[in-house]
Structure formats: C-alpha cells, structure tokens
Amino acid sequence: GQQLNQSPQSMFIQEGEDVSMNCTSSSIFNTWLWYKQDPGEGPVLLIALYKAGELTSNGRLTAQFGITRKDSFLNISASIPSDVGIYFCAGQRSGGSNYKLTFGKGTLLTVNP
Amino acid sequence: NAGVTQTPKFQVLKTGQSMTLQCAQDMNHEYMSWYRQDPGMGLRLIHYSVGAGITDQGEVPNGYNVSRSTTEDFPLRLLSAAPSQTSVYFCASSLTSGSFGYEQFFGPGTRLTVL
Numbered sequence: 235g236q237q238l239n240q241s242p243q244s245m246f247i248q249e250g251e252d253v254s255m256n257c258t259s260s261s262i263f264n265t266w267l268w269y270k271q272d273p274g275e276g277p278v279l280l281i282a283l284y285k286a287g288e289l290t291s292n293g294r295l296t297a298q299f300g301i302t303r304k305d306s307f308l309n310i311s312a313s314i315p316s317d318v319g320i321y322f323c324a325g326q327r328s329g330g331s332n333y334k335l336t337f338g339k340g341t342l343l344t345v346n347p
Numbered sequence: 348n349a350g351v352t353q354t355p356k357f358q359v360l361k362t363g364q365s366m367t368l369q370c371a372q373d374m375n376h377e378y379m380s381w382y383r384q385d386p387g388m389g390l391r392l393i394h395y396s397v398g399a400g401i402t403d404q405g406e407v408p409n410g411y412n413v414s415r416s417t418t419e420d421f422p423l424r425l426l427s428a429a430p431s432q433t434s435v436y437f438c439a440s441s442l443t444s445g446s447f448g449y450e451q452f453f454g455p456g457t458r459l460t461v462l
Contacts, residue, residue, distance in 0.1 A: 240389075265449045276351075276437050276453035277390070322389065326449045333378045333397065333443055334405070335451060339389035 240323050240338030248346050253310040255321060255341045263325035266299050266306040267335065271320045280321075281308070313345050348373050351454035353438050359460045360428040368423040368457050370438030377443040379421040380451070383407065383434040390437065396421055397443060428461045435459070 238257045247253060257266070265284055269277035281292050283299035283306060290297055294311045306323055320342050324335040354369045372379065380395035392405030396415040410432060412424040421440075425432060435458050439451040 267450065269453075274456075276439075276455045279450055279452065282450050324390075324451075333441060333449060334380075334392060334395060335449070337382075337390040339387060 238323055238325055238336055238338035240341055242341060243339070244342040244344070246344045246346065247313055249313060249315060251313055253313055253317070253343060254307065255323075256305060256307045257323035257325070257338045258305045259325060259336075260304070261327055262303040263306075263327055263336075264303070265326035266297070267324040267326075268295075268297050268306070268308050269322040269324060271322065271340075273319070277322055310343075313343075315345050315347050318343060318345050350374065351438055351440055351452055353436075353454035353457050355457060356455065357458050359462065360425070361462050362428060362430060364428050366425050366428065368425075368436055368438075368459075370421045370423065370454060371419050372421075372438075372440040372452075373419065374440065374452070375418060376440035376452075377418070378451075379415065379438065379440045380405070381411070381413065381421070381423045382437045382439065383432075384437060384456075385434050393423065393436075425459075430461045433459060433461045 238259050240257045267282050268280045271277045281297040286303050287301050288299040296309045298307045320340040322340045323338040351372045377398045381393040382390040391407050394413040396402045402413050435456050437456050438454040441451040
C-alpha cells in the first residue's frame with residue numbers, strides 16, 4: 235500500500251528552536267492529520283486539516299494543508315523538552331465512505347535541554 | 348469516557364500459538380481499525396470495520412482475523428503466531444459522519460513478542 239513521504243526522518247534540536255516537518259504524496263488527499271506518539275504510548279491527534287490551503291494552530295503547533303492537496307506541513311515553535319516524540323502525518327485519500335488513513339513513517343524529534 | 352482501551356498491554360507467545368487482542372471503545376464510534384507498528388515502517392492497517400457485522404482487509408491482513416459483533420468491541424485474532432508478527436498493535440476508532448469523521452483516536456497499544 236502507498237505510504238506518505240514524511241521528512242525528515244529524525245531531528246535533533248536545541249530547546250527553544252523552531253521545528254519544521256512535512257509530508258508529500260503523489261496522490262491527492264482530502265484530509266490531513268498530524269499525530270504525536272510518546273514513547274510506549276499510542277498516537278495522539280494534534281491537528282486536523284480539511285481544506286486545501288487551510289492553516290490551523292494548536293498552541294505552539296501550526297499545520298498547513300497544501301494548496302495542491304498533495305502535501306502538508308507541521309511547524310513547532312520554541313521547542314521544549316516535552317516535544318520529544320515521533321510525529322506522524324496521515325492522509326485520507328478520498329471522500330465518501332472511505333475512512334482509511336495512510337500514514338507517513340514518522341519524524342523522530344529529540345530536544346536537547 | 349475511557350476512550351479506546353486495549354488488553355493485554357504486553358504478551359509473549361510461542362510460534363504456533365493463537366491469541367486474541369482485545370479492543371473496546373465507549374465513544375459510539377462506527378469505524379474501528381487495527382494497525383501494526385514496526386520500526387521504520389510507520390503504521391500499517393491490518394483490518395478495519397465500518398460498523399457491527401462489517402469488516403474488511405487492510406494493507407497487511409495475512410495471519411489475522413477480526414469480527415465485529417458489537418459497536419464497542421473489535422478483537423484481533425492471531426491464528427498461528429509467527430516471529431514476523433512481533434510488533435506493537437494499535438486499535439483506533441472514529442466516527443463516520445460529520446466534520447470530525449476522519450479523526451481516529453488510538454488505544455495505548457499491545458506489545459507482542461513471538462518467540
């Protein structure tokens with residue numbers, strides 16, 4: 235099955251720095267979701283995007299639904315140690331009754347205090 | 348609400364053994380799904396269900412069975428465990444209508460080792 239191309243695979247940054255990561259696909263997606271997974275836990279939904287061009291914030295997190303519908307971006311501003319974890323993008327390819335999500339392979343974020 | 352719950356949290360099996368991973372949700376979600384997570388592979392869909400009595404295969408269904416007799420429960424059965432099924436298994440659920448139809452909520456996972 236198709237997976238999204240998520241980059242970078244990992245990031246090691248200093249506390250206080252801003253972070254950017256993205257997902258791209260050769261197919262159009264109607265919905266983009268961003269999840270965070272803490273060690274030993276299940277993924278937790280951070281932001282959901284439903285319209286091309288949409289820009290949505292959740293605290294220090296900002297995500298955008300690409301205008302082509304083939305990409306999405308997540309930015310984290312002023313990183314803190316608790317931002318450590320794996321960030322996944324997920325896309326829903328078509329509307330109607332198809333609820334399946336396609337996931338990227340994740341970006342592992344490490345924050346150095 | 349407890350959200351999505353999974354049991355057991357950890358399990359060790361021997362090759363050839365069978366077992367059932369339990370998943371339950373109390374949010375009245377129609378859609379439920381099972382994923383496996385392997386290092387560097389992200390989350391891969393095993394099976395899913397859009398309602399009681401309806402199930403379908405995902406990306407990696409071989410070696411797994413599911414059934415959905417109630418809205419709340421969606422168990423995953425390993426028929427004859429193999430070392431290749433060593434993984435972390437996540438159950439997720441969502442609504443199937445409205446603006447929030449595609450926001451899937453995940454359980455805490457079951458960590459399975461097959462020797």
